[in-house]
Amino acid sequence: MSKLVIALLAAVFGLSACGDKEAVVVYKQGSYSGKTDGKPWENAAFAGDKAKWEGSIRARGQAQNESKRVGD
Amino acid sequence: MARMKFLCDSERCIECNGCVTACKNENEVPWGVNRRRVVTLGDGLPGEKSVSVACMHCSDAPCMAVCPVDCFYHTDEGVVLHDKDMCIGCGYCFYACPFGAPQYPQTGAFGQRGKMDKCTFCAGGPEADHSEEEFKKYGRNRLAEGKLPLCAEMCSTKALLGGDGDVVADIFRDRALKRGKGGEMWGWGSAYGKPEQKPDAKKPEVKS
Numbered sequence: 618m619s620k621l622v623i624a625l626l627a628a629v630f631g632l633s634a635c636g637d638k639e640a641v642v643v644y645k646q647g648s649y650s651g652k653t654d655g656k657p658w659e660n661a662a663f664a665g666d667k668a669k670w671e672g673s674i675r676a677r678g679q680a681q682n683e684s685k686r687v688g689d
Numbered sequence: 690m691a692r693m694k695f696l697c698d699s700e701r702c703i704e705c706n707g708c709v710t711a712c713k714n715e716n717e718v719p720w721g722v723n724r725r726r727v728v729t730l731g732d733g734l735p736g737e738k739s740v741s742v743a744c745m746h747c748s749d750a751p752c753m754a755v756c757p758v759d760c761f762y763h764t765d766e767g768v769v770l771h772d773k774d775m776c777i778g779c780g781y782c783f784y785a786c787p788f789g790a791p792q793y794p795q796t797g798a799f800g801q802r803g804k805m806d807k808c809t810f811c812a813g814g815p816e817a818d819h820s821e822e823e824f825k826k827y828g829r830n831r832l833a834e835g836k837l838p839l840c841a842e843m844c845s846t847k848a849l850l851g852g853d854g855d856v857v858a859d860i861f862r863d864r865a866l867k868r869g870k871g872g873e874m875w876g877w878g879s880a881y882g883k884p885e886q887k888p889d890a891k892k893p894e895v896k897s
Contacts, residue, residue: 649762651772652815656765657833660818673835678852681841682860684867 692748692767693810693832694854695841696861697741700868701848704729704739708840708849712743715811715839716828722792724808725840741840741849744769744790744808752782752791766832767854768810773826776804810851811838 657663658670679685704727712718712725725743746769753761753769760775761782782805783791796803813830816823823830831838841851850857 647759649759649772651760651762651775654762654764654770654813654815655818657812657818657830657835660833662834670835674832674837674852675856677835677837677842678856678860681837681847681850681852681857682863683847684860684863 692854693746693812693852694767694857695743695745695810695838696850696857698848698850698861698864699738699740701846702727702739702741703846703848705845707843707845708741711839711843712808715831716809717824718806718828719794722794722806724790724792724806741844742788742790743840744786744810745788746808746810751785751787755781755785757781762815764812766810766812768812768832770809770812770814770827771805771807772815773804773806778802778804780805808838811836 656667658667659665663670663673706727709723709725709727713723716724718724725741727739727741729737729739731737746767748767750761750763750769752771753759753763756771757779758775758777760771760773762770762772764770778793780791780793780802783789783793790807791805792807793805794803795801809827811829811831813819813823813833814827816826818830818833829839836842838851841849844850850860
């Protein structure tokens with residue numbers, strides 16, 4: 618009897634580590650089903666102002682153009 | 690909407706590896722992983738060419754096509770990102786990628802692979818912007834700060850350009866038209882050339 622209890626306890630505790638945490642909410646073959654990613658302008662810095670974000674990216678892009686920075 | 694792209698001007702790249710260092714530092718990339726690297730052809734020979742390579746954020750990305758768990762996604766800005774919580778570290782994307790962009794941290798003995806890591810165009814990943822989880826898994830989210838990837842922004846010779854594909858293409862086209870060919874391409878004439886002589890300039894008298 619005690620052997621049976623020990624075996625049952627061993628099975629319960631031994632297999633308790635075999636659980637797998639669900640990483641995917643809904644899995645659909647052929648399409649991304651992971652976590653959603655927010656827009657880069659939806660944060661405290663831009664407060665959802667897409668035009669402001671695009672202006673910042675455009676300005677940064679032009680800063681790479683040395684012709685515009687130092688003249689011809 | 691911007692379509693984010695990288696462009697490396699091999700006529701300008703001096704193989705300083707500043708882009709590699711910037712990337713590693715900015716994103717605190719783990720040991721053994723290089724999201725960006727500089728490849729040199731004909732190293733040490735006259736006419737050697739270097740090019741800085743990372744994920745090119747393909748429009749029709751092969752990594753995305755072969756991933757068995759579909760952990761990749763395109764952002765609206767055209768950046769290819771992936772969810773590390775879904776990645777199983779199989780390495781299919783590494784075989785599919787023509788640029789060798791996907792990297793794997795060694796997480797244990799016997800070459801055991803961790804979850805895939807690659808260039809994010811400094812756009813972080815699918816976690817809350819500027820959160821600790823995002824930084825730990827994917828690195829900085831510079832796009833959410835209105836900035837471009839640091840590798841391109843700090844390139845000393847501006848060989849590596851990053852940003853909206855149209856803007857980057859315009860900068861490069863303008864540059865290629867202005868620099869011409871031959872020695873002028875890399876500034877020999879500007880640095881060491883003689884000032885232009887007018888045809889009617891009086892020659893100095895030479896005493897015999």
